[in-house]
Structures are given as structure tokens and as C-alpha cells.
Amino acid sequence: MDTLTSNSSSARAAELAARDSYGRLLALLSAASHDVTAAEDALGDAFEQAVRTWPVQGVPATPDAWLLTVARNRLRDRWRAAEYRRTLALDPERDAPIHLDDVDVDAIPDRRLELMLVCAHPAIDRAMHTPLMLNTVLGFTAEQIGRAFSVPAATMATRLVRVKKRIRTTGIPFRLPDRDDLPPRMAAVLEAVYGAYVIDRTETGPEALHLAEVLAALVPDDPEARGLAALVQLSAARAVARTGPDGRFVPLADQDPARWDRRLIGRAHEHLRAAHTHGRLGRFQVEAAIQALHCTGSPEVRTLLDLHRILQDLAPSLGGGVALAAVTAEAEGPASGLARLDALMSEAGEAASRFQPARATRAHLLASLGRHDEAVAEYEQAIALTADSAERAHLRNLRAVEGSRHAARNQQGSYRGP
């Protein structure tokens, strides 16, 4: 068992290391050529050559430097070939990927922040920010990303090609924006990284979450980047415990804390401590604080309520509103929770009625108020909106319980007619 665990964790470490070097090298090559597609092709060629020659000649002392040099030469070959093909005069000063010559391959600089800023640039369709990051920074294929976003692989591939072409033709720079522009640009980067946290990760695996760790390492002084990394890690730490041994969904309150990943929780707390030293509270830090409180096993419900209120003030959202209603129910009873939820739902209208957490929470609250028939109807709605099969099964069970309670009450003929 131990060897199995250490094997799989070392395999995971190797995979992350490979993704790290892919992103670092691609960022470097793209920044120099301003052409992500050309950089990908060159890097792809370099990896191909590595697979051919390393088993024969041995792995070079600095694999990344080797890959960078080969890819750099590929880019240069491409450029030379283009020079012959072109009838237009080229300006060698402007057109040569000359900056690559300045790169000290022994101390490869990290340009992944610049690459992430390009991916989340306002001139790029917002819906493509996260896919582009997963593709360029972590090296996920269009097929994997397409599945995670429920989009056919060919469609995702076409979109990625189009958006990379756009980076080149519009002249989106691989540099940090001016000081005034940095805060909104960083906010977009955080949003895109958060996007990797909310997608269906059955296809991309936990590696998609690695984006948050990469970002926090690139901007250690950004408290929100730290907060986001903490949030992602706290959620990942409990991922295993969400599913029972029989594959069934286990809600947070019933999870076995022994199955949580203590190492990840520890890392998350390090991030949160580092973030709090800056004294600049933000949405992701509060969300992470809420998750951290849940990870204590017995969260103080008043503190939880305060945090949810702060979160709704900082960054109002439908999901945040539903969570606030649920915590209000815990702190002040199901009737006040339901009142808050119904107020939120009538305010949000159609969007809220199709929002699974809103319907599921409403069903739970109705059930705890003893309004069984209404609870059954509400569970039906929630089940119809639930994509996760384990969670759907869990909701079906609850609906069945409510259904039998309703029937039992009718038989007693207590306070409802036939």
C-alpha cells in the first residue's frame, strides 16, 4: 500500500515537473517569437527529438536547457526558411527571434506570468482564458480541454488555433502591463485560474489545479493569488472524501476527516498566513478561510456566517448567496435560512431557478422544516439539474426519505387532507 502511494505520488510529481518545464519553455519561446503556435511546434519537435535521442545518448545534465536550445534552433530554421519564401523585405532587427540569443540556458527565466497575462488579456474572448491557460501553461491537449468544457475536441482545437493567431496578429505583448493596468489584468488571470478549479476535472485530473500553485509561486506577494491557491488546495484536500467506498456522494458534514490530505491542508494554511500579512482582504482569501474553517471538522457557525457575509459584500454571487442562506439556516434556524434563500431566488429570477445548489439547498431546508411534500418537489428539481452521478444518487435517497415521511404523515391524517 505504501509503495503504491509513493509510486503514484512520484508519478504525479514527475507529471507536474514535466508540465512545469513545458509551460516555462513555451512561455520563453512564445515571448521571444510572439507566436505561440510556432513556439509550440518548435517545442514539440524538441520533445520528439528528445524521445529519439535521450534513450541512446543519455539524458542531458540540464534537460530544459537542451530542449530550449533545440526548440530555439527550430524556430530559427523556420524563420530562415520563411526568409527565402517571402518576397517582401524583412527587417532582421524586428523579425528575427533575436532575444533568444540573450537567454542564459543555465538560468532559464520564468516568463509564465507574462504568458498567463496574455491568456487572460482583455482582447481575448473571456471564455477562452482558462482553456488557453490549460493548453499553453500546463500543456493539456485540445481533446482533454474540450472534454473538461463539454465541447467537441475539434471545436476546442479550432478555437485554440484561432485565439493563438489572434495573439500574434493583434500584437498582444508578452510583458507585464504598466502599474495602473496591472490590477485589472491580474484579476482576469485569477478568474481564469479559478476557471480551472470549477471545470469538470475528471478529464484533466488534479493537474488542472496546479495552475493556482504556479501562479502563487510567480507572484508570492499577491495575497489573492495566495488565497486562490489555498482555496484550490483545501478543496483538493477533500476531493477523495467526497466519494464513499461504494462510489456514493458524501456531503461535507458526513465526510471522514481522516481521509483528507493533511499535507495539502498544511500548504493551504501557509498560503493563507502569507496572504494575511499583506492586510489586503479579497474574495479568494475569504473563500479559502471558509474552506479552512470547514477543514477543522467542527466550524464555529457564527464565524462561518460572518465570513459568508463578508464574501457576499466583497464579491456578490448567486453561489455565495445560496451558501449564505445555508449558513444562516445553521446559525438561526431553517426558517430564516429559507426566507433568505427565497428572497435571493426571487431577486435572481430565472438564473436561480436553474441553479442546482439553490434548488438542493431549498429542498434540504424544506425537509428540515417538515414541509415534506414541497421538499419532494424541490428535490425533483435539484435532481434534474445535477450532473454528478454520485450526488444525484444522494439526492434521490433524500427525496425517497421525504416521500415516505410525507406518506406516513398523510396516513396519520394529522394536518393535511387526502
Next chain:
Amino acid sequence: MRYALLMHHHEPAEGELSAEAQRAFDVYAKALQQAGVLLAAEVLQPMDASTTVTNRDGAVQVQDGPFAATKEALAGVFLIDVPDLDAAIGWAGKCPGAQWGTMEIRPVATSFVDGGWTR
């Protein structure tokens, strides 16, 4: 990179540019020039002054218009040479036209300079 900053606004425009707007354009163009990025700055006559020309199979056709049903019309062109899109966005945002109309940023694909087409 060369960019065309295309200024669009609602037509019919409310009369001539106000004295205040003219002053704003003056300040803007001088700032572009001082930064060494200005290639050309043109504010256009309204669309009712435009004429359309086509040449299909050697037949030159001239028409008044177009009076397309679009709400916004091209009202001016600023041609600039800056390092990248972020710089172009910076200048587009400073254009007085951005305050009442829309600035469209188009990268130049190729331009005729010193007797030849460049990239």
C-alpha cells in the same frame, strides 16, 4: 507595429465638433506626435458626404452613400506606430472620441513605406 485607431460614432452627429472637442483633439494629436508614434490623424466628414466606387469587370460605378443602416459610422482615423497592442489600447483610450463613440483598433497588415510594401 502599426495600428489604425478607427473612431466610430453615432450619425447623424450633433452638428460640428464643439470648440471644446476640437481643443481635446488638438491636445490628443500633439501628445501622439510628441510621443513619436503618430503617422496620420484624420477626422472625417459625416457619412452623407461619402461616395462609393466599385469596379466590376472594368465598369466603374459611382454612387452616393453608402447610407447603411448602421448606428455607428466611421468618423476618423489615427494611424500610429507603437510596440504592441497594450500601447495601442492606451492611446485609443485617451482619444476624445472614446468618450462619446467607440474606438476600434486594427493592426496594419502591410504598409507602403519608402517605395515598397513591408510587413
